């Protein structure tokens with residue numbers, strides 16, 4: 403601070419410099435001097451300020467430029483972020499729509515899933531019931547198939563020889579002839595007269611009648627599944643033949659050749675076992691004639707290759723001098739064939755069966771034409 407004094411004038415000799423002297427030589431009024439100093443002060447301050455400003459400008463100008471650049475970059479970033487924001491907002495809106503759509507689909511699928519679960523449960527229950535029904539049906543089908551096979555055998559046994567033997571020549575059926583045998587033989591122990599009396603009994607008491615048409619299963623079809631043969635169908639055919647039991651033939655007093663031959667076989671076997679007390683070999687002979695007809699008769703083999711033919715239906719009994727007899731097998735078979743020559747064309751084929759009358763089981767002893775069968779009796 404510069405101090406000024408009011409009202410006094412400074413002495414001249416107290417200044418050594420020229421400038422000061424000049425000033426002293428032309429002294430200015432006191433107020434004018436103060437104005438100059440203020441101006442200078444202002445100028446000085448202004449200069450200082452300007453200097454500072456210049457210095458600040460020099461110093462801070464790069465920073466300002468950098469800040470401006472940063473500002474510009476920030477604005478660009480802001481603009482990019484705004485664009486990103488707008489895009490994300492659009493995406494969000496789109497995702498919102500998709501979410502709503504997916505939500506609707508989800509509930510639809512949830513509903514479908516619930517319904518399918520319910521359907522699955524119901525179908526599982528039905529499947530279980532069907533499996534039970536299938537198991538029962540399979541069991542019934544197996545039973546039915548077995549019964550059809552059994553029916554096939556039963557119907558065959560009603561119309562065909564030798565399949566009929568088990569049904570008509572078992573012990574129960576043979577026992578049914580007891581009264582007839584006693585009546586015919588008088589319980590005599592004399593074998594040959596008793597056999598002849600049995601023959602005569604049948605000829606006298608059993609009327610010859612033709613059989614009726616009998617149905618039978620001529621064929622059946624089957625498929626194998628899991629090791630079992632299921633019958634899928636069958637063919638029904640009729641055959642004019644019915645092999646009666648001895649009991650029925652005696653009851654109705656009629657029958658054709660097979661019925662009368664079966665009755666003769668049963669009565670002679672009953673006589674052997676229960677009256678004569680010796681059971682000899684006895685054959686049932688199934689004959690085929692040249693005209694295609696078939697016939698049944700009883701053949702009694704005798705020692706030394708002889709044969710006695712007992713055929714009540716054919717009215718043929720091996721005889722000599724009007725009484726039952728046995729003859730050498732081959733000539734007797736030829737004579738028997740000649741007996742049929744006029745009506746059936748003679749015998750073309752013979753099957754000999756030995757039947758066990760306890761259960762009707764049988765064995766085919768031999769078969770062939772007359773010349774082939776005759777040696778069996780040797």
Ligand SMILES: [Ca+2]
Nearest residue numbers: 644645658661
């Ligand atoms: Ca018959």
